[in-house]
Amino acid sequence: MTAVDQISFEVGEGEIFGFLGPNGAGKSTTVRMLTGTLRPDKGTALIMGHEIAKETLEVKEMIGVVPEVSNAYTEISAWKNLMLVGELYGLPRKERVARAESLLDEFGLYDRRDGLVRGFSKGMKQRLILCMALINDPPLLFLDEPSSGLDVESKRLIEGVIREKSGGGTTVFLTTHDIEEANQLCDRVAIINRGSMAAIDRPEALKRKISGLNYLDVSFDGATDPRALAKFCDAKEAMKMGDKIRLWADDVDEAIYCISAFASSEGLKIVSLNTLSPSLEDIFVELTKRRE
Amino acid sequence: MSMQKQLRRSVVIAKKDVWIYYSKGPVIVFGLLFPLFLLLAFTIGRNVTIDELFPGLMGMAVFFTSTAVGPAILPWEARSRTLERLVCLPVAVWAILFGDVFASFAFGLAISIVPLIVSVAMGVEVEHLLVLGVGMVLAAFCFATLSILLSAYPPTDVPATVMMLSSMVRFPLVFISGIFVPVEGLPDWARAVSSISPLTYFTDLARYSTTGESFYSIHIDLAVLALYATLFLLVSVRLHERYLPERLS
Numbered sequence: 001m002t003a004v005d006q007i008s009f010e011v012g013e014g015e016i017f018g019f020l021g022p023n024g025a026g027k028s029t030t031v032r033m034l035t036g037t038l039r040p041d042k043g044t045a046l047i048m049g050h051e052i053a054k055e056t057l058e059v060k061e062m063i064g065v066v067p068e069v070s071n072a073y074t075e076i077s078a079w080k081n082l083m084l085v086g087e088l089y090g091l092p093r094k095e096r097v098a099r100a101e102s103l104l105d106e107f108g109l110y111d112r113r114d115g116l117v118r119g120f121s122k123g124m125k126q127r128l129i130l131c132m133a134l135i136n137d138p139p140l141l142f143l144d145e146p147s148s149g150l151d152v153e154s155k156r157l158i159e160g161v162i163r164e165k166s167g168g169g170t171t172v173f174l175t176t177h178d179i180e181e182a183n184q185l186c187d188r189v190a191i192i193n194r195g196s197m198a199a200i201d202r203p204e205a206l207k208r209k210i211s212g213l214n215y216l217d218v219s220f221d222g223a224t225d226p227r228a229l230a231k232f233c234d235a236k237e238a239m240k241m242g243d244k245i246r247l248w249a250d251d252v253d254e255a256i257y258c259i260s261a262f263a264s265s266e267g268l269k270i271v272s273l274n275t276l277s278p279s280l281e282d283i284f285v286e287l288t289k290r291r292e
Numbered sequence: 293m294s295m296q297k298q299l300r301r302s303v304v305i306a307k308k309d310v311w312i313y314y315s316k317g318p319v320i321v322f323g324l325l326f327p328l329f330l331l332l333a334f335t336i337g338r339n340v341t342i343d344e345l346f347p348g349l350m351g352m353a354v355f356f357t358s359t360a361v362g363p364a365i366l367p368w369e370a371r372s373r374t375l376e377r378l379v380c381l382p383v384a385v386w387a388i389l390f391g392d393v394f395a396s397f398a399f400g401l402a403i404s405i406v407p408l409i410v411s412v413a414m415g416v417e418v419e420h421l422l423v424l425g426v427g428m429v430l431a432a433f434c435f436a437t438l439s440i441l442l443s444a445y446p447p448t449d450v451p452a453t454v455m456m457l458s459s460m461v462r463f464p465l466v467f468i469s470g471i472f473v474p475v476e477g478l479p480d481w482a483r484a485v486s487s488i489s490p491l492t493y494f495t496d497l498a499r500y501s502t503t504g505e506s507f508y509s510i511h512i513d514l515a516v517l518a519l520y521a522t523l524f525l526l527v528s529v530r531l532h533e534r535y536l537p538e539r540l541s
Contacts, residue, residue, distance in 0.1 A: 037537075037540065038537055057382045057383075058382075060380065060381060065380035070377040073312060076311055084304065084307075084308055085381065087304045088382070090300075
């Protein structure tokens with residue numbers, strides 16, 4: 001079984017690069033190859049000029065990683081976890097103490113530094129793992145679904161740190177399920193499906209790539225069958241969305257006139273009408289659907 | 293990256309293992325309680341002197357304690373999802389394993405000093421203390437490398453499975469290694485089987501340290517232990533590197 005098949009891309013220095021894909025697409029496998037955890041069967045990957053397969057340890061010294069499924073040691077304290085990782089990065093004691101204090105404070109864990117990680121919430125554990133990935137102040141961060149399943153506060157804190165690090169010149173390689181997160185955070189996004197690259201571009205450019213995904217949300221003052229509206233306007237699709245009807249159309253201008261004509265013919269009043277361009281989620285669904 | 297750097301990181305790994313794994317239940321049970329009860333079962337109701345018991349006692353002490361910690365470390369790390377975190381760090385797989393070996397070795401050596409002290413306090417005269425000391429160090433290291441080898445396959449994340457499988461290797465080894473019956477007292481076929489066990493050579497050294505007599509020469513005893521230690525370590529590293537992706541999945 002091929003988990004990742006001939007993918008190729010570049011990430012610029014200081015960029016937040018998003019890697020999107022459904023479950024089993026090959027995101028984590030790609031990250032594991034780029035971080036030296038897995039050896040690829042074919043191909044090369046250069047991380048800051050070093051080939052990961054040949055200079056694995058040298059690359060690992062320069063990167064910070066938050067794996068998709070990983071934990072801190074729950075039997076010891078947050079402080080000891082950070083000291084341990086700092087020592088394994090070869091940081092001198094004075095430096096790792098200073099970095100640990102600063103990171104724990106930044107992530108709101110300083111008061112709990114001596115508590116056993118066993119007693120931490122999921123959000124606190126993930127923040128600690130991010131601290132561990134940042135202890136060596138790496139120029140390149142690999143974050144594999146760092147905010148998956150977290151509370152809003154932890155998620156926002158992590159997103160804030162990602163933006164801050166990127167602003168300071170750190171390159172961030174982020175895999176995520178959260179399309180809105182990718183849309184808000186990433187300079188560029190790659191969409192992977194079934195081990196192959198489906199698209200790679202800036203989020204706004206991706207949204208313009210697929211035609212026919214414009215839609216309008218219309219609300220009438222009476223009950224309306226979406227199928228009747230779709231038939232009247234010869235639209236691709238219409239769907240009931242709460243008290244609104246969503247209509248997909250190639251030509252937005254024509255669709256507006258048609259909706260107005262429909263309302264007149266049915267004796268309805270238009271309560272609200274919004275035109276929307278496709279979201280990144282729409283692009284993602286469209287591209288991954290095409291490949292199946 | 294220099295070997296010196298990696299060895300320093302191995303020591304950090306060993307320190308972590310001491311913090312986390314020394315007090316785990318299976319380590320206490322398989323490393324301390326089992327051999328103690330085995331010894332009691334062998335001695336209660338039998339007319340055995342402490343001098344006669346000494347080589348077997350030291351053999352079991354070093355063997356069981358040095359192989360108690362090692363088998364469970366990586367399965368535990370895989371189950372608690374700390375292994376992938378560890379593998380992402382700039383520490384080679386061999387350095388991680390060497391750290392685990394060192395932790396097992398330290399546990400084995402430290403605990404084994406207790407029965408030695410107790411035996412001496414009960415009147416055992418250790419005529420060749422240096423031989424025994426060097427033997428204990430080499431044997432603890434050899435058995436620690438064996439313990440890491442025992443965890444290499446299958447690449448499970450269930451510590452109980454590994455402890456069970458390692459017991460299937462360790463207990464038979466105890467019975468064929470001159471612990472309960474000196475090698476010279478075994479029939480020829482049993483002596484041949486006994487010669488493949490590394491524990492046989494340490495038990496022989498322990499016997500020499502109090503009686504001045506051994507079945508094999510001291511040099512052979514020490515050389516075989518060193519050879520086994522090297523072999524176990526090399527094979528462990530190869531197997532663990534090969535099966536690491538499976539263990540992480």
